[in-house]
Amino acid sequence: MVRSPNGLANAVTVLLALVIAVDVFAVHAGLNIHALLGNLLSTTRHELAQGDDLYGLSGTLQLVCTLATAAVFIVWFHRVRVNAEGFARDVCTMHRAWAVGAWFVPIGNLWLPYRFAKEVWDASAQSTAGGAWREVSHRRVTAWWTTWIAALAVDRVGASLYKNAETPQALQQATSVVMLSDLLDIAAAALGILFVRKLSRMQQANPGS
Template sequence: MDHSQQDRTSAGADRAGGQQFRALSGLGVAASVLIVLTLVYDVLLTVSDWRVYLAVEHFLAGTATEEEIQAADDFSGFFTTWKGLAVFVVGGLAFLTWLWRARINAESLGGPGSQRRARGWTVGAWITPVANLWIPYRIVTDIWKASAPGRSAPGPLLAVWWGAWVVGGMVGRSYTYLVMKDSLTEDDLRRAVYLATVSTAFDVLAGVLVLYTVSRISGWQTQRRAEVHR
C-alpha cells in the first residue's frame, strides 16, 4: 500500500458518515463531573427527606425541639423541584452529548454494521415510551463492543447498570407520585423516605457503573484513534 492509499485509509477511519472522528476525553470528563453532581444532589435530597421525616416523628412524639424542626425545614428548602430538574437535565444532556459522539466514533471503529440502531435512536430511545426500557442499553452495548480491544463484550456490567437504572427510575416515580399528594399522613412520609432511599441506592449503583463505562469507552476510542495515526 503506497502513502496515498494509507492517507485515504486513515481519513476513512477518521470519519463516520461524513463526521470527523473526535477524541472523547474532554466530553467524558465533563459528563462524568455532571453525573457525579447529579448523584450528590440525589443523595442529599434523600438525606433531606429523612431529616423532615424524623423531625415530624419527634414532633408527634413531643420530643422535637424548635431548632430541630427549623434546621430540617431550612435544609429541605434548598431542594426545590426546579433545582432538581435543572441538575438532572444538565447531567442528562452532558451524557447524551458524549453518547452521540461515542456512537459516531463507534461507526468508524466497528463499521456501520456494528451498530444495530440508526443514529437517531441514540437520543430518541431515551424519550420513546416502551422503547426506553431496552434500546438505550443495546445502543451502549454496541458502542462498547465496537470500541473495546478485540471487540470484547461487556459481560454483565452493562446489564447490571441498566437494571439498576430502570428499577431506580420506577421506584423514583412511585416516590414522586406519593409526595405529590395533596396531604401526607405519617405512614405516607414513612413510605416516601423508604422509596427515596431505595431509589437513590439504585441510582448511585447505576451512576457508578455509567461513570466506569464512560471512562472505558472514552479511553479505548482515544487510544485506537492514536494507533491509526502512528
C-alpha cells in the same frame, strides 16, 4: 472520522459526581424530615418548615443536576456512536440518530438506549482487535442500566406515595422509598462513571483517534 470522546467524557464524569453529591444531600434531607415526622410531639412548626424547605431544595438541586447531566451525556453518547462506525460499522444496526431519539420514545426508552449502548460497546471493542472479532462482556453496561432503571422505578413509587400521603406515617413511608431511590441513583451514577470512562478508553485506544 474518529474523534476523541475524552473531553465530553470528563464533563460527564464531573456532572455524574455532582449528581452523587446532590443525592447524598437529598438522603441527608430525607433522614432529617423522616426524623421530624416521627417525633411530631417535640417538633416545632419552625423546625418542620425548615426540614421541609431543605427537602424541597434537595429535590430542586436533583432536577437541575439531572437535566444538565442528561444533556451532556446525550452529546457524549452521540459522539461515541459516530466513532463506533469507524471501528465496526456492521455492528451498528441502529441509526446514529437513535443516540438522541432513543431517550425520548415512551416505553421504548426503558430498553432502546441499553440496546444502543451495547452496540456501541461491541463496536468500540474492535478498535484494538487487529481485524479479528473481539468478544466483550456487557456486564458493565448491564449493571449501569439495570441500576438506573431501578432507581427510576422506585422514584416513581416514592413520588406517588408522597403525593397521596395524608398522615405523618404515610409521609414517613414515602420519604423512606424516595431515599431508597436516591441511594440507587448514587449507585447508578457511580456505575455510569465507570461505563463512560471505560467506553471512552476503548475508543481512545484506536490509533486513528
